[in-house]
Amino acid sequence: MHTYKTVYYLYSAIECFLIVILIEAKEVIIRMALKLLQINFPFNGPWRDEMAQAYSELAHKLSETPGLLWKIWIENSNGGETGGIYLFEDESSLDTFLTEHIARLNSFGIENISAKKFDVNEPLTQITRGKLKQLS
Amino acid sequence: MHTYKTVYYLYSAIECFLIVILIEAKEVIIRMALKLLQINFPFNGPWRDEMAQAYSELAHKLSETPGLLWKIWIENSNGGETGGIYLFEDESSLDTFLTEHIARLNSFGIENISAKKFDVNEPLTQITRGKLKQLS
Numbered sequence: 001m002h003t004y005k006t007v008y009y010l011y012s013a014i015e016c017f018l019i020v021i022l023i024e025a026k027e028v029i030i031r032m033a034l035k036l037l038q039i040n041f042p043f044n045g046p047w048r049d050e051m052a053q054a055y056s057e058l059a060h061k062l063s064e065t066p067g068l069l070w071k072i073w074i075e076n077s078n079g080g081e082t083g084g085i086y087l088f089e090d091e092s093s094l095d096t097f098l099t100e101h102i103a104r105l106n107s108f109g110i111e112n113i114s115a116k117k118f119d120v121n122e123p124l125t126q127i128t129r130g131k132l133k134q135l136s
Numbered sequence: 137m138h139t140y141k142t143v144y145y146l147y148s149a150i151e152c153f154l155i156v157i158l159i160e161a162k163e164v165i166i167r168m169a170l171k172l173l174q175i176n177f178p179f180n181g182p183w184r185d186e187m188a189q190a191y192s193e194l195a196h197k198l199s200e201t202p203g204l205l206w207k208i209w210i211e212n213s214n215g216g217e218t219g220g221i222y223l224f225e226d227e228s229s230l231d232t233f234l235t236e237h238i239a240r241l242n243s244f245g246i247e248n249i250s251a252k253k254f255d256v257n258e259p260l261t262q263i264t265r266g267k268l269k270q271l272s
Contacts, residue, residue, distance in 0.1 A: 121184065
């Protein structure tokens with residue numbers, strides 16, 4: 001009978017321990033903010049539809065980047081600037097992509113690249129209708 | 137009979153003219169790129185959940201901005217920087233908002249604001265799953 005009780009207490013203790021770990025893991029997942037990458041650099045065109053044609057293949061390649069939720073392509077033909085707003089699931093995917101992408105842009109002869117990493121504040125973004133995750 | 141024919145030709149000519157105008161207007165609407173506003177400025181917190189609490193009221197106010205499709209709130213507590221990525225239907229709504237918003241930020245004692253306007257390249261953004269319009 002004593003053995004039975006001991007096993008029961010041990011089982012309860014393990015169960016409590018696991019529940020605490022699960023709650024903490026969930027907390028960590030909730031706390032992990034989506035990462036936004038903001039890239040700007042000087043550019044001389046092509047712009048608009050011609051830009052879309054010129055970079056369509058690159059866009060398809062980028063769309064397969066691990067951890068990339070989406071990219072918005074931005075252009076300012078008056079100011080001679082372009083770039084992108086990227087949303088990543090996590091920082092490590094962003095960092096891997098950024099290293100490769102800066103090297104690619106440099107290989108195109110592009111310099112003076114501004115690349116900034118941000119966390120997304122999701123509660124505020126939700127209030128202002130920001131589109132973040134994939135809607136399936 | 138002559139009068140009838142004249143009226144008919146005149147009617148056909150007006151119809152053709154209206155159709156051409158409609159086609160051109162549609163083309164202009166298609167060509168009008170969505171406008172993205174990228175704002176960054178130095179900031180000392182609050183960050184994350186405390187930021188969300190502090191600016192929840194402002195977020196609700198901003199969400200009513202005419203022409204604003206969405207805003208993503210961004211923060212970098214390590215670099216002491218925050219800001220937003222805004223998507224507007226058109227440039228005039230963006231300009232009206234920007235003037236008001238810069239004045240509001242200045243009234244909070246915030247200076248050294250970087251505000252950049254871009255067109256969105258929609259075909260490329262579509263390939264990379266960028267979330268633009270409201271999904272109803």
